[in-house]
Amino acid sequence: MELLQEINEAGTTIIMVTHDQGLAQRAKRNIHILDGQISNSSVDSQMLHATNTKAEENTVAAARA
Secondary structure, X not given: OHHHHHHHHOOXXXXXXXOOHHHHOOOOEEXXXXXXXXXXXXXXXXXXXXXXHXXXXXXXXXXXX
């Protein structure tokens, strides 16, 4: 898991399928599938903040251009 975390921190998206809740809790985002359908999706609040901050930066940069 440490290797996957290092790769992810370097900017690569990791998609992992697991039934292990302990491993799932380490992820920034979880998508739960039940009977082939998305039943729940959760995003780490830090990831959501980083995404919103990046979107705000892009909006400001576009406005200045």
